[in-house]
Amino acid sequence: MAVKQVKGSVFGGARKMSVKGVGGMAMASPGMKKVVTAIESLRREVALLRTLRHKHIVAYLGYEATDTSTNIFLEYVAGGSIASVLSRTGPFDENLIPALTAQILLGLEYLHNRGVIHRDIKAANILLDFTGVAKISDFGVSKNINPSRRVSHRTSQRHSKAFSAVTTSSAAMSKADQRMSMRGTVSWMAPEVVKSERFGTGYAANVDVWSLACVVLEMYTGGEKPWNELRDDFQVLYKLSQNAAPPIPEDLNICEDGRKFLQKCFTVDPTARPSASDLLTLDPFVCDVDPYGFDFQNWYNAALARMPPSSEEEEESEFDDDDDEDDDGSGSEDDDEDDEKD
Ligand SMILES: Nc1ncnc2c1ncn2[C@@H]1O[C@H](COP(=O)(O)OP(=O)(O)O)[C@@H](O)[C@H]1O
Ligand SMILES: [Mg+2]
Numbered sequence: 578m579a580v581k582q583v584k585g586s587v588f589g590g591a592r593k594m595s596v597k598g599v600g601g602m603a604m605a606s607p608g609m610k611k612v613v614t615a616i617e618s619l620r621r622e623v624a625l626l627r628t629l630r631h632k633h634i635v636a637y638l639g640y641e642a643t644d645t646s647t648n649i650f651l652e653y654v655a656g657g658s659i660a661s662v663l664s665r666t667g668p669f670d671e672n673l674i675p676a677l678t679a680q681i682l683l684g685l686e687y688l689h690n691r692g693v694i695h696r697d698i699k700a701a702n703i704l705l706d707f708t709g710v711a712k713i714s715d716f717g718v719s720k721n722i723n724p725s726r727r728v729s730h731r732t733s734q735r736h737s738k739a740f741s742a743v744t745t746s747s748a749a750m751s752k753a754d755q756r757m758s759m760r761g762t763v764s765w766m767a768p769e770v771v772k773s774e775r776f777g778t779g780y781a782a783n784v785d786v787w788s789l790a791c792v793v794l795e796m797y798t799g800g801e802k803p804w805n806e807l808r809d810d811f812q813v814l815y816k817l818s819q820n821a822a823p824p825i826p827e828d829l830n831i832c833e834d835g836r837k838f839l840q841k842c843f844t845v846d847p848t849a850r851p852s853a854s855d856l857l858t859l860d861p862f863v864c865d866v867d868p869y870g871f872d873f874q875n876w877y878n879a880a881l882a883r884m885p886p887s888s889e890e891e892e893e894s895e896f897d898d899d900d901d902e903d904d905d906g907s908g909s910e911d912d913d914e915d916d917e918k919d
Contacts, residue, residue: 594638598648616647622716623649625693633684635704635714654704654712659792662705663800666880671832672871674796677711678838679868681789684713685853689750689782692723696760696770698788700795709873718760722750750782751852763810764803764823765791769847771817783850790842791823797831820845838862 597619626637626649636652656662659677663669669677681703688695695702695713702715757779759770767787769780791803798805803823804813822843825836838860844850856863 595651595653596648597651598646616642618717619647619649622719625716625719625721626651629688629691629693631684631687632710633680633712634687635712651714652712654706654714656705656707658701658714659703659705659711659796660700660800662877663700663795665884666799666877667884668799668830669796670871670876670880671830671835673709673873673876674793674835675862675866676709676868676871677705677796678789678793679857679863679866680711681713681792682853682857682863683868684711685782685785685789686857688713688719689785689853692721692750694720694722694750694782695785695788696720697762697765698785698792699762699765700792700800703792705873707874707877709871709877710869720757720760722754751848753779753781753847761788763813766817767847767850768817768820768845771814781847783847783852786842786850786853786856789853790839793835793839793842794823794825797829797835798826832862834860834862 623637623640626635627640629637635654638650638652640650641648681698685695685698695716696718697715698713702713704712704714706712753769757770758774759766761770761784763771765788767780767784769778770784772778773780794803795801804816806824807813807816822845825831825839831839838856841851841856841860851860858864
């Protein structure tokens with residue numbers, strides 16, 4: 578049996594660390610293939626994570642493989658995922674959402690400039706610390722389409738309106754890569770991801786921009802997953818094959834800039850959809866916002882106080898590890914064939 582878990586633990590008395598691990602003996606058993614696949618996925622995650630260092634990417638601390646388990650040690654992010662925070666607080670504040678969106682975009686811009694497509698952006702894979710800093714995590718199905726080339730990237734401090742030079746990598750990242758197959762979690766997927774395998778048309782880094790818009794919807798709705806009204810993934814796949822985007826509820830309490838931002842990110846034609854850098858530079862929903870200007874702690878405490886207690890929440894402390902969390906109810910597609918071909 579494959580077990581993938583995250584445990585908060587205290588090392589050296591003070592430093593908090595999170596362990597993401599796969600346990601299980603890879604012996605001849607019905608679960609063996611799953612264990613081997615999970616270990617390989619974790620190893621790929623390590624290979625990628627160790628090359629990344631950014632304020633909005635969860636920090637990699639180390640890796641351990643024993644006979645019985647494989648673990649990644651990650652920086653411990655005390656708030657858990659945005660999905661778990663949403664389940665405790667309800668919809669996020671209208672000023673918090675653009676700030677977090679700008680932070681996630683800074684993380685995506687960094688990844689994309691390095692040739693990395695995350696491919697599974699959703700609220701359950703973005704962590705939040707208690708100062709309100711967002712960290713992109715779970716690189717289990719990510720793809721580095723440019724592994725041999727290191728390119729310059731803009732730092733998270735940059736917040737100017739001027740376009741900076743397009744790097745070699747970001748140019749490559751805007752072109753559909755035909756080797757790409759379907760990865761991620763269906764409800765957060767862009768239409769070209771769904772079509773890529775069948776038509777061999779591939780996709781580029783701005784599939785993450787589509788998924789980010791789904792996260793923005795989650796933050797506004799208080800954690801409803803995109804396509805909430807549909808019965809199952811097959812219905813979502815059908816909608817996506819018809820080039821539809823997740824509906825934005827008419828009565829949603831969202832500003833005009835927010836609505837336009839979502840519409841822009843949900844542009845079906847990937848060549849017309851903006852990149853993370855385009856949005857940070859030009860989109861009024863995020864370009865002028867101070868990503869760190871929101872008093873998260875104050876808001877969080879007030880939001881908790883407002884929420885009616887439920888038996889589920891009472892069991893969960895803020896410092897829980899969220900073991901085995903699958904807030905969205907749908908796991909990632911994790912067939913890794915295209916990565917094996919790399
Ligand atoms: N570094 C971390 N600090 C705190 N919680 C974490 C950390 N990494 C993951 N988690 C929690 O564990 C959950 C699952 O982790 P994730 O990396 O997404 O694994 P999976 O591949 O099982 O989806 C997350 O949604 C989050 O709640
Ligand atoms: Mg995850």
